[in-house]
Amino acid sequence: AQKVTQAQTEISVVEKEDVTLDCVYETRDTTYYLFWYKQPPSGELVFLIRRNSFDEQNEISGRYSWNFQKSTSSFNFTITASQVVDSAVYFCALRIYTGFQKLVFGTGTRLLVSP
Amino acid sequence: DTEVTQTPKHLVMGMTNKKSLKCEQHMGHRAMYWYKQKAKKPPELMFVYSYEKLSINESVPSRFSPECPNSSLLNLHLHALQPEDSALYLCASSQDRASGGSRGETQYFGPGTRLLVL
Numbered sequence: 001a002q003k004v005t006q007a008q009t010e011i012s013v014v015e016k017e018d019v020t021l022d023c024v025y026e027t028r029d030t031t032y033y034l035f036w037y038k039q040p041p042s043g044e045l046v047f048l049i050r051r052n053s054f055d056e057q058n059e060i061s062g063r064y065s066w067n068f069q070k071s072t073s074s075f076n077f078t079i080t081a082s083q084v085v086d087s088a089v090y091f092c093a094l095r096i097y098t099g100f101q102k103l104v105f106g107t108g109t110r111l112l113v114s115p
Numbered sequence: 116d117t118e119v120t121q122t123p124k125h126l127v128m129g130m131t132n133k134k135s136l137k138c139e140q141h142m143g144h145r146a147m148y149w150y151k152q153k154a155k156k157p158p159e160l161m162f163v164y165s166y167e168k169l170s171i172n173e174s175v176p177s178r179f180s181p182e183c184p185n186s187s188l189l190n191l192h193l194h195a196l197q198p199e200d201s202a203l204y205l206c207a208s209s210q211d212r213a214s215g216g217s218r219g220e221t222q223y224f225g226p227g228t229r230l231l232v233l
Binding site: 035037042043044045046047050091100101102103105106107108 | 146155156157158160163165170171203205207209220221222223224225226227229
């Protein structure tokens with residue numbers, strides 16, 4: 001199966017708390033790509049990160065960090081010192097190739113950061 | 116510049132109307148996509164254009180008709196829609212080399228058109 005699971009439907013935190021969004025994937029491909037997108041209430045899907053299956057290094061970008069572990073098929077996303085502007089729905093996605101490129105999205109995690 | 120633009124932002128139409136959604140990108144991307152997103156759901160792929168040719172139609176009803184006039188523009192023509200077609204319609208683009216090349220190009224999304232069918 002080619003599948004992405006985001007088990008956390010909704011998370012509520014208070015500003016300045018750290019929060020981790022979980023993503024577990026299933027794929028039969030040996031080469032694959034994983035993505036995180038942010039969707040604020042305005043609706044636009046904002047690209048955050050792309051990671052390929054050969055690169056297991058963790059990545060940090062400002063308050064955002066990603067932990068990719070092939071052994072557990074997980075690609076988790078942590079926001080440090082959360083802010084109200086981080087409130088959004090976050091989607092994890094797997095790129096599959098079946099003659100054309102297709103994104104398989106997880107169901108999304110809604111993050112609500114309160115002041 | 117990773118901008119994809121979509122017009123209109125909001126659209127209300129009756130079931131007998133004909134309308135069009137427009138999408139434009141100037142990143143030199145050769146693949147463009149239409150997605151439909153219902154509330155509290157992830158986006159669902161509708162159509163894929165690669166090098167201005169329709170590559171994929173994900174079993175979308177014929178009341179949705181895509182068009183790619185050139186490599187920068189993508190339209191979605193709407194006719195005789197049903198209330199259940201009310202949704203956020205997202206356009207995306209990626210570099211997407213038609214054969215060979217990297218298979219991991221990122222899809223960049225526009226802000227979407229919120230469609231309400233009455």
